[in-house]
Amino acid sequence: MSNRFEIVVPTLFGLESLVSKELYRLGYDVKKTEDGKVTFDGDFDAVYRSNMWLRCGERVLIKLGEFKVQTADELYDNVYALPWEEFISKEDAFPVKGRTIRSKLNSDRNSQIMIKKAIADKLGHTYSIVRLPETGVTYQVQFTIINDIVTLMIDTTGVALHKRGYRTQANLAPLRETIAAAMVMISYWKFEEPLIDPFCGSGTIPIESAMFKRNIAPGLTRHFAFESFHQFDGKVYNDIVTEAKDSIHRDVTLDITATDIDPYAIEITKENAKRAGVSEFINAYKSDARKLVTDKTCGSIITNPPYGERLSDLEESKRLYHDIYKSFSKLPKWSYYILTSHEDFEKEFGRSADRRRKIYNGMLRCWLYQYYGNKPSKKK
Ligand SMILES: C[S@@+](CC[C@H](N)C(=O)[O-])C[C@H]1O[C@@H](n2cnc3c(N)ncnc32)[C@H](O)[C@@H]1O
CATH class of the missing domain: 3.40.50.150 (Vaccinia Virus protein VP39)
Structure with missing residues (x-):
């Protein structure tokens, strides 16, 4: 697996520039700031560090691919072509969720089913098995289809970043x-x-x-989805926690x-x-x-x-x-x-x-x- 990838941080609308600044302060070069998301290049260290330190981002996603599609067949073929096996082993679970906006493929549900099928077929073919048990580690797959552009990502955060862990109780209408x-x-x-x-x-x-x-890191007392990934490097992460x-x-x-x-x-x-x-x-x-x-x-x-x-x-x-x-x-x-x-x-x-x-x-x-x-x- 390549050590570097694109990392996408979804944000609430209006907070994009703050997240860009936070990433810049963490030492990363932001590639793109768009409505509701910020993209930068990084490795697993960057994934751990941004999960730990971002105060205004909602989650940290590893981008696997981006392409234009107009039909369900094109969606299937392009999803199938991505290197899912580099992340997901044969026992792992890979739930898929996402949304479509202003696109020819306009059903969230149908797109989700097609993406799930393409990933399952690819993994089944790679591991030579017909039924994938999905009993292992969970790799949550997220997609967006916006203006016919499909983006496929793996969520490394788990419970959204705004949930720091200290607010187990809230009154009415708590602020994120x-x-x-x-x-x-x-x-x-x-x-x-x-x-x-x-x-x-x-x-x-x-x-x-x-x-x-x-300067208390917002992620210091919580856990993240990446901690259960096969790729997880506990030593690197422990250094980030200690730091x-x-x-x-x-x-x-x-x-x-x-x-x-x-x-x-x-x-x-x-x-x-x-x-x-x-x-x-x-x-x-x-x-x-x-x-x-x-x-x-x-x-x-x-x-x-x-x-x-x-x-x-x-x-x-x-x-x-x-x-x-x-x-x-x-x-x-x-x-x-x-x-x-x-x-x-x-x-x-x-x-x-x-x-x-x-x-x-x-x-x-x-x-x-x-x-x-x-x-x-x-x-x-
Ligand atoms: C939108 S909520 C604030 C939420 C808060 N930022 C949080 O994250 O939980 C508004 C709060 O104003 C309080 N409130 C309403 N009238 C008030 C008043 N006259 N003086 C002080 N607090 C009041 C309510 O009890 C409520 O907790």
């Missing part, structure tokens, strides 16, 4: 960890300044903030406050923070965001208030946005970063954002409204 991390990375929050999330819910933003500033442990900034002190009106949310936040190993940095207590006060002159509010669609009704959210502006505006030197899907947020809040950025929380289109207190310096 990847978006929370993105909000912190987009912000100009400096670790020596205070950070407040006045709608903390299950604590995702405060926890991701603490993990980011302490991640050694990279934690243990001398950093942080001033992070997490509040919510719901006492149960505070309980969950505390438990999640403990599991993430950052509870000593997060002061969590029950409070109404409309009464937010602080004696610190400057800092950042990074938050995700109720949207109106899922947690409370629209009118209530509008009133809430109006009310929080009154308390936030008493802190003129603070910056605030507010993520919501509410279309008229700026109008209800009462101030136009200095910057806004579109981020999709799954299928839900949200905006990150950015209000700067002290003008951010050019250098981050």
